[in-house]
Amino acid sequence: MHPWRERLSRWFSPIARVVPLSPNAITLTALALNLIGAALLAAAGPRPALFLIAIVPIIAAGFADAFDGIVARAQQKESRFGDFLDHLCDRISDSALAACWLIGSGVRESLVVVATIVVMLNGYTGTQIEATFHTRNYESIGRGEFVLALVTLPIVSFILFSNGWAAQSYGGATALEWMSLLLLLAGLLGMLQRIGVARRLERP
Numbered sequence: 001m002h003p004w005r006e007r008l009s010r011w012f013s014p015i016a017r018v019v020p021l022s023p024n025a026i027t028l029t030a031l032a033l034n035l036i037g038a039a040l041l042a043a044a045g046p047r048p049a050l051f052l053i054a055i056v057p058i059i060a061a062g063f064a065d066a067f068d069g070i071v072a073r074a075q076q077k078e079s080r081f082g083d084f085l086d087h088l089c090d091r092i093s094d095s096a097l098a099a100c101w102l103i104g105s106g107v108r109e110s111l112v113v114v115a116t117i118v119v120m121l122n123g124y125t126g127t128q129i130e131a132t133f134h135t136r137n138y139e140s141i142g143r144g145e146f147v148l149a150l151v152t153l154p155i156v157s158f159i160l161f162s163n164g165w166a167a168q169s170y171g172g173a174t175a176l177e178w179m180s181l182l183l184l185l186a187g188l189l190g191m192l193q194r195i196g197v198a199r200r201l202e203r204p
Contacts (some may be wrong), residue, residue, distance in 0.1 A: 010066060016074035023072035024063050027086050033061035034093035041154060042100035051104070051154035058154075062147045078082030086156070087127050090143060094123050097150050104156045105176040106166060115180050118187035119146070125194040133201045143188055149186070153179060185194065189198035 021029070040054035068086060072078045097120040102112040123143065130136050160166040160175055167174060173181075 012070050013074050016071040019071055021071070023068045023075075023077055023082050024085055026068040026071060027082070027089050030064035030068065031089040031093055033057040033064060035096055036060065037150075038093075038096035038100035039128040041097065041104045044104040044154070044157065044163065045106055045166075048147070048158045051105060051158040051161070052093055054154055055151055058097065058147070062064065065090065065093075065143075065147075066181045091123050091127070091164055094143065094146060095120050099148075101150065101153055101157070102180055105153075106174070107177050107180045111177060111180050111184075115187070118184050118191075122146075122187040122190045122194075125191050125198075129194055129201070133198070135201070137194070137197050137201075139197055141190035145186070145190075149183065153183070 019026075034057070037054045037056075037058040040050045040057070044050035045053065054099045060198070065086075068082075072082055075101065095116055099112060102115055106126070107115075120200075123146075126142055156179065157166070157176060166176060
Protein backbone atom coordinates (compact mmCIF):
# COMPACT_ATOMS: atom_id res chain seq x y z
CA MET A 1 0.00 0.00 0.00
CA HIS A 2 3.01 2.33 0.31
CA PRO A 3 2.94 3.53 -3.35
CA TRP A 4 -0.61 4.74 -2.78
CA ARG A 5 0.57 6.86 0.14
CA GLU A 6 2.94 8.69 -2.19
CA ARG A 7 0.24 9.13 -4.83
CA LEU A 8 -2.28 10.45 -2.33
CA SER A 9 0.30 12.91 -1.06
CA ARG A 10 0.88 14.26 -4.57
CA TRP A 11 -2.81 14.41 -5.44
CA PHE A 12 -4.04 16.05 -2.24
CA SER A 13 -1.16 18.39 -1.40
CA PRO A 14 -2.81 21.39 -3.19
CA ILE A 15 -5.99 20.91 -1.14
CA ALA A 16 -4.00 20.26 2.04
CA ARG A 17 -2.34 23.69 1.82
CA VAL A 18 -5.68 25.51 2.14
CA VAL A 19 -7.82 23.14 4.24
CA PRO A 20 -9.03 24.99 7.38
CA LEU A 21 -8.91 21.99 9.73
CA SER A 22 -5.77 21.29 11.74
CA PRO A 23 -3.99 17.93 11.30
CA ASN A 24 -5.04 16.91 14.83
CA ALA A 25 -8.67 17.74 14.10
CA ILE A 26 -8.52 15.54 11.00
CA THR A 27 -6.94 12.74 13.07
CA LEU A 28 -9.80 12.91 15.58
CA THR A 29 -12.33 13.02 12.75
CA ALA A 30 -10.83 9.80 11.36
CA LEU A 31 -11.12 8.21 14.81
CA ALA A 32 -14.77 9.26 15.12
CA LEU A 33 -15.58 7.83 11.68
CA ASN A 34 -13.87 4.55 12.52
CA LEU A 35 -15.79 4.26 15.79
CA ILE A 36 -19.05 4.86 13.91
CA GLY A 37 -18.05 2.13 11.45
CA ALA A 38 -17.12 -0.18 14.34
CA ALA A 39 -20.50 0.36 16.04
CA LEU A 40 -22.28 -0.48 12.79
CA LEU A 41 -20.21 -3.64 12.38
CA ALA A 42 -20.96 -4.80 15.93
CA ALA A 43 -24.70 -4.37 15.37
CA ALA A 44 -24.72 -5.90 11.90
CA GLY A 45 -25.33 -9.61 12.63
CA PRO A 46 -29.16 -9.50 12.70
CA ARG A 47 -29.17 -6.68 10.12
CA PRO A 48 -26.67 -7.61 7.37
CA ALA A 49 -27.15 -4.32 5.50
CA LEU A 50 -25.22 -2.61 8.30
CA PHE A 51 -22.09 -4.44 7.14
CA LEU A 52 -22.27 -2.52 3.87
CA ILE A 53 -23.24 0.77 5.49
CA ALA A 54 -20.23 0.48 7.82
CA ILE A 55 -17.88 0.48 4.84
CA VAL A 56 -18.71 4.14 4.07
CA PRO A 57 -17.30 5.66 7.31
CA ILE A 58 -14.41 3.18 7.29
CA ILE A 59 -13.31 4.29 3.80
CA ALA A 60 -13.80 7.96 4.73
CA ALA A 61 -11.70 7.41 7.86
CA GLY A 62 -8.96 5.75 5.80
CA PHE A 63 -8.68 8.82 3.59
CA ALA A 64 -8.80 11.15 6.61
CA ASP A 65 -6.06 9.13 8.31
CA ALA A 66 -3.82 9.62 5.28
CA PHE A 67 -4.85 13.25 4.86
CA ASP A 68 -3.84 14.43 8.34
CA GLY A 69 -0.17 13.78 7.61
CA ILE A 70 -0.42 15.43 4.20
CA VAL A 71 -1.93 18.55 5.81
CA ALA A 72 0.73 18.57 8.54
CA ARG A 73 3.53 18.50 5.96
CA ALA A 74 1.89 20.92 3.51
CA GLN A 75 1.15 23.50 6.22
CA GLN A 76 4.37 22.84 8.14
CA LYS A 77 2.40 21.86 11.25
CA GLU A 78 4.17 18.58 11.99
CA SER A 79 4.59 17.95 15.72
CA ARG A 80 5.55 15.15 18.04
CA PHE A 81 2.18 15.38 19.77
CA GLY A 82 0.44 15.09 16.39
CA ASP A 83 2.47 11.98 15.62
CA PHE A 84 1.62 10.52 19.03
CA LEU A 85 -2.07 11.33 18.59
CA ASP A 86 -2.11 9.76 15.13
CA HIS A 87 -0.62 6.50 16.40
CA LEU A 88 -2.90 6.42 19.43
CA CYS A 89 -6.03 6.94 17.31
CA ASP A 90 -4.85 4.29 14.85
CA ARG A 91 -4.47 1.71 17.61
CA ILE A 92 -7.91 2.54 19.05
CA SER A 93 -9.46 2.38 15.57
CA ASP A 94 -7.77 -0.90 14.63
CA SER A 95 -8.80 -2.60 17.86
CA ALA A 96 -12.38 -1.35 17.67
CA LEU A 97 -12.85 -2.26 14.00
CA ALA A 98 -11.36 -5.73 14.37
CA ALA A 99 -13.28 -6.57 17.55
CA CYS A 100 -16.58 -5.21 16.26
CA TRP A 101 -16.36 -6.99 12.90
CA LEU A 102 -15.63 -10.24 14.75
CA ILE A 103 -18.50 -9.67 17.20
CA GLY A 104 -20.96 -8.68 14.48
CA SER A 105 -19.96 -11.74 12.47
CA GLY A 106 -20.81 -14.07 15.35
CA VAL A 107 -17.27 -15.32 15.84
CA ARG A 108 -16.67 -17.28 19.05
CA GLU A 109 -15.45 -15.19 21.99
CA SER A 110 -12.00 -16.77 22.34
CA LEU A 111 -11.21 -16.03 18.71
CA VAL A 112 -12.44 -12.44 19.10
CA VAL A 113 -10.02 -11.92 21.98
CA VAL A 114 -6.97 -13.53 20.32
CA ALA A 115 -7.49 -11.91 16.92
CA THR A 116 -8.01 -8.46 18.45
CA ILE A 117 -4.84 -8.79 20.52
CA VAL A 118 -2.85 -9.82 17.43
CA VAL A 119 -4.19 -6.87 15.45
CA MET A 120 -3.18 -4.56 18.32
CA LEU A 121 0.30 -6.07 18.56
CA ASN A 122 0.83 -5.86 14.81
CA GLY A 123 0.18 -2.11 14.95
CA TYR A 124 2.29 -1.80 18.09
CA THR A 125 5.35 -3.40 16.50
CA GLY A 126 5.16 -0.91 13.62
CA THR A 127 4.94 1.97 16.08
CA GLN A 128 7.89 0.59 18.04
CA ILE A 129 10.07 0.44 14.93
CA GLU A 130 9.47 4.15 14.42
CA ALA A 131 10.04 4.94 18.11
CA THR A 132 13.21 2.85 18.37
CA PHE A 133 14.87 3.43 15.00
CA HIS A 134 13.32 6.84 14.15
CA THR A 135 12.17 5.68 10.74
CA ARG A 136 8.91 4.55 9.19
CA ASN A 137 8.88 1.28 7.31
CA TYR A 138 6.08 0.05 5.03
CA GLU A 139 7.60 -3.24 3.83
CA SER A 140 5.42 -5.48 5.98
CA ILE A 141 1.69 -6.12 6.24
CA GLY A 142 0.51 -2.97 7.95
CA ARG A 143 -2.38 -0.64 8.50
CA GLY A 144 -3.07 0.01 4.83
CA GLU A 145 -3.64 -3.68 4.22
CA PHE A 146 -5.73 -3.88 7.40
CA VAL A 147 -8.03 -1.08 6.24
CA LEU A 148 -8.36 -2.81 2.86
CA ALA A 149 -9.33 -6.03 4.65
CA LEU A 150 -11.90 -4.15 6.74
CA VAL A 151 -13.52 -3.00 3.51
CA THR A 152 -13.56 -6.51 2.04
CA LEU A 153 -14.51 -8.59 5.09
CA PRO A 154 -17.84 -6.83 5.81
CA ILE A 155 -18.88 -7.50 2.20
CA VAL A 156 -18.23 -11.21 2.75
CA SER A 157 -20.15 -11.08 6.05
CA PHE A 158 -23.07 -9.40 4.29
CA ILE A 159 -23.17 -12.10 1.61
CA LEU A 160 -22.99 -14.95 4.14
CA PHE A 161 -25.61 -13.52 6.49
CA SER A 162 -27.96 -12.50 3.67
CA ASN A 163 -27.97 -16.03 2.29
CA GLY A 164 -28.24 -17.82 5.62
CA TRP A 165 -24.73 -19.30 5.34
CA ALA A 166 -23.11 -17.50 8.30
CA ALA A 167 -24.03 -20.17 10.89
CA GLN A 168 -23.03 -23.18 8.79
CA SER A 169 -20.03 -25.10 10.09
CA TYR A 170 -17.09 -26.12 7.92
CA GLY A 171 -14.63 -28.37 9.70
CA GLY A 172 -15.76 -27.25 13.15
CA ALA A 173 -15.84 -23.51 12.40
CA THR A 174 -18.02 -21.13 10.45
CA ALA A 175 -16.75 -19.52 7.26
CA LEU A 176 -16.40 -16.21 9.11
CA GLU A 177 -14.35 -17.90 11.84
CA TRP A 178 -12.02 -19.30 9.18
CA MET A 179 -11.70 -15.78 7.78
CA SER A 180 -10.99 -14.52 11.29
CA LEU A 181 -8.15 -17.03 11.49
CA LEU A 182 -6.77 -15.64 8.23
CA LEU A 183 -6.90 -12.14 9.72
CA LEU A 184 -5.09 -13.45 12.78
CA LEU A 185 -2.41 -15.17 10.68
CA ALA A 186 -1.94 -12.03 8.58
CA GLY A 187 -1.38 -10.07 11.78
CA LEU A 188 1.18 -12.61 13.00
CA LEU A 189 2.94 -12.52 9.63
CA GLY A 190 3.07 -8.73 9.80
CA MET A 191 4.64 -8.93 13.26
CA LEU A 192 7.27 -11.41 12.07
CA GLN A 193 8.05 -9.22 9.06
CA ARG A 194 8.52 -6.21 11.32
CA ILE A 195 10.79 -8.16 13.64
CA GLY A 196 12.87 -8.94 10.56
CA VAL A 197 12.88 -5.25 9.61
CA ALA A 198 14.04 -4.34 13.11
CA ARG A 199 16.86 -6.88 12.87
CA ARG A 200 18.00 -5.38 9.57
CA LEU A 201 17.85 -1.85 10.92
CA GLU A 202 19.97 -2.93 13.90
CA ARG A 203 22.83 -4.02 11.64
CA PRO A 204 25.49 -1.34 11.03
